[in-house]
Amino acid sequence: MVIRNYRKTDEKEWLKCRVLSFFDCSYYDDIVRKKPTYQNETIDLVAEEKGTIIGFIEVEIEKKIKDVCYLHGELGGVIWNLGVLPEYRNKNIATLLLEETKKIAITKNITRFEAWTQDDVSANNWYIGRGFKYIEGYLNVYASGKQCKENNLINKDESTNSIRSLNFETTLDRKTEMEQKYYRVHEVRLYQLELNK
Secondary structure: OEEEEOOHHHHHHHHHHHHHHHOOOOOOOOOOOOOOOOOOOEEEEEEEEOOEEEEEEEEEEOOOOOOOOOOOOOOEEEEEEEEEOHHHOOOOHHHHHHHHHHHHHHHOOOOEEEEEEOOOHHHHHHHHHOOOEEEEEEEEEEEEHHHHHHOOOOOOOOOHHHOOEEEEEEOHHHHHHHHHHOOEEEEEEEEEEEOOO
16 A cells, blocks of 8 residues: 555545545545645655555645635645545554645645534544643534424425425533434534644
8 A cells, every 4th residue: 555645647546535435434425526625735646555445545735824724723725525435444544545635735834624523422522632722612403394394494385395405503511402303413622732732
């Protein structure tokens, strides 16, 4: 296995790896058909074995403070995508990708990473195990068209046929209420890692 910079010719393999990496987590429906692009410079690495992309990490880094990051602080970067194929998990690949990304970031005067994830236990344990600190969270709520109508999220005169589902955010203190009313609720969590520690 080698860790190297992403190349444009990797796009199809990268997309396949992302779909399969996210398939068994709460981001299973976050499907992209093209690799995302960002306004700022990225650290974009892949783990490759025998011509197959088996893992990836994408971090958009700041040129100036608050350019990319949500939190106030020194120059940082946001981990937008991180994944490893299921059959290659628990082999330290995500950690190796993170460590290489940290080395590159430090040479660019980046002092911290932010990462947003949902309530998947293994993902949260991985971030905490690598020294990321929990900062805050919110709820990501999915409602069917019928649930939207029943809970006055849409005008009762509108046809529910016009809305298949609705996705919205709310505060953590409403978790029990949201779980009782809607078919899918996830806690989104923000973590931060200081690179100089």
